[in-house]
Amino acid sequence: MTGSNEQVIIDRWKDEPAPLLPVLQELHDRDGYLSEEALHAVAVGLRIPIADLFGTVTFYHHFSREPGGLAASRVCTGPVCKMKGADALVAALEGATPMPCSGRCDDPIPVLQGHDTLVGLSADTLESRPSPLPPTALTGVEECVFAHIREPGRASLSGYEKTGGYEGLREALEKTPEDILQVMSDSGLAGRGGAGFPTGVKWKAVADAEGHPKTIVCNADEGEPGCFKDRCLMDYDPHAIVEGMVLAAYATGATRGFIYLRYEYPETERVLDQALAEAHAAGFLGTNILGSDFEFDLYVRRGAGAYICGEETSLLNSLEGKHPFPRNRPPYPVTHGFEDLPTVVNNVETLASVAPIVRRGAEWYKSLGRGEQAGTKVISLSGDVVRPGNYEVPLGFPLLELIQWAGGVPEGRSIQAVTMAGLSGGFLAGDDMDVTLDEPSIRSKGSFLGAGGIMVFDDSRDMIEVSHQAMEFFAHESCGKCFPCRIGTQRLMERLAGKAGPKDLEPWIDEVADLGKTMMETSACGLGVAAPLITNSLLKYFPEQVSDHVKR
């Protein structure tokens, strides 16, 4: 099976930045799995201890170590797809295995076959079709990142340039990097991947940090269940992300960049490759960008199936070919990022907002939000809602109004609960759903907006089962570095499954509460901190369902 050309593959990549993932992907593609021989060659070629390489390969969900593994169907069993019958689909497709939410909740159920996504609710209706565009914008709402996304041909360079694409970059090159930093700072733009860190502050820190080369990383590892906004932006407006990254590079003095794309978006990789080639040919990337002495090289690197790689320091370790555990912080990536050098890590949506802000100004962007809130947020709305999809709303927009705009829950049903931040924010239910879509409002209910994934559950759903699936996801994705998350997610999952734990309500709640508290207060990264919001909100809103569950 494995032939002599693995050396050719390794030689081609070994002097490129961040070579491990692409080398492994190519060998995985060539053989349909990662053989011992191939891994031995990679270990020698890239000078990685073989035991470490083996361990790291096993960390990723999608790297197969068995012949035929790549070709086997992987069926999304995320929360929404489960509601739509994903388990039956896994059973119906021969050799199929489940995979965590793969970001197609507005058009379920995605099935990955090799590097193609098929979609359908049953085995005989599976077909290849483009990911959905955002539905019609809300009346009276001015969009930022979606303003032009529905225009035909937008993904091509000519389509992008039709409405001012790369004008922001041209204008920026007439100004100083400090000017750009100022605009970003004034705009109030904050990280749209969930953490909400002010983008201007982050860029300034990288601009001020010592050490070269500096790096811009686009975090496109959209792994949060119920989030599919970054896929939409990349599929239909890839140049907006490229332009945003070039602007970030200009502002911070970075000379190289990576788009770290999740494995589950193979079509998106092809779109990005095409966009990068066009941008390079047109002089927006590479050396002497638009005739200036500014240079910036941009690379796409595809992950291999690990939610934790959406955590920025895990992502950086993954890029560097290391075991993708989160790093201890401080130091932060702004000073010690990719290869321990100053690095900006920004989410796709954040970067897509940059060019419009540079072109139209900080005041314009700020004014898009409601009240004290600056700008917009894309909400991925899915689940029991008539028109699921990505909606760009002003920050501060009422949640229930958005759900209403999306057609509400199906006829004859009522809303039981919604998730926040995908799954990471746990549930809101009852009167607590009367929030506006911004961090202060949602945090006042003990949850958070995060990356903006919201899944709706109507009154027919078993919230214990929903919670169990959520915790199963967190347990599956826990990296295993810190004790509270590694053990805590497992123990909570077992208790929600009814497989283990006390049979009386009081000790059951006591165990679940203690596990949750210690996870929230001592976990090393956000995964373990957020996971118990599921059980906390379950106990808060659905005590009767919990009581019935423990007793049965």
Added chain:
Amino acid sequence: MTGTNGRAHENLTFILDGEEVPFADGETIYEVSERHQREIPTLCYDPRLDPFGGCRMCIVEVEGARNPVASCTTKAASGMKVKTKGGRLEMHRRVLLEMVASENRTVDVDELSGYASQELGTLVDRYDARTDRFQGRQSGTSHGDDPNPFILRDYENCISCYRCVRVCAEQEGDYAISVMNRGFATQITTEFNGLLKDSACTFCGQCVQTCPTGALADLKALANADVPGTTEKTRTICTYCGVGCSIDILTRDDEIVGVLPAMDGPANNGALCIKGQYAYDFVGHRDRLTTPFVKGEDGQLRPSTWDEALDRAAEGLGKVVEEHGRHSLYAIASGRAPNEAAYVMQKFVRAGLGTNYIDNCSRA
């Protein structure tokens, strides 16, 4: 990463449990706290290794921080107010111990398992943690089929602290041990989850000695678990080579039952090689020579005295020089001898025998 960086800074202090304490730039809260006898509990910490931040037992409260921080990975900073004790911290530590205990088969392991093997059990006792709480699946699959005679791989007692992985990489430089899978399915492993003998392992035993649960344990020592008597420790120097690693010999009634590396050994800092760690059988072996032998008239070896043996050797060497010249001799000093002995050896060969033909087996 760890330790003071030696640069003297004036007036750097922070408040540790209400007491103003000095620290050096770069020191972690844990390091300073240890110097002040705070006895912060740890499981994934080994002072010789880069801090990892996995077990979260060493959490402390820092004024202004919402959640406790891991003191092993958090650098001390001027003016910081740190609390190492208190109800909230003790509660978390106890829950963490109960979580860890729930994933293992047992927390009680034989003390002969290894140097650090009692750490988990001791902490469980100290915090009065319940070992029957948080019941559920246990983690780790033991490698009972590994036929090596030195290292027990009982991963059902593993708590995934990665000390073995890190000591193998950072101290020994073998990179033989790694970690496969993730989350609760995490498994300490070697390349392709095979046997130790098929990996880069050199059987130095450092993974065994840093393991805080006895999941990796000293099989040779455990074979002596039933030897009667109380275990005594005797500090000595390993006789195998000139490095001079400090070791503690474990004996019961004058019988060696095991060897522990001395963590404070100036030459080895807790490190040993396979010979120092495991190859002590020669001490009491029936074939071991305890007196010099010389050949009699009949050509048979017989026990003798040092005086007679040395006279016989001198006579023989002198005869060779007389008959074949001084350059017909070549001497090799043993790598087991220390520098001083090697020096005397070359002096003897050069001045005594009159030849430059002297080398050392560490090089030859």
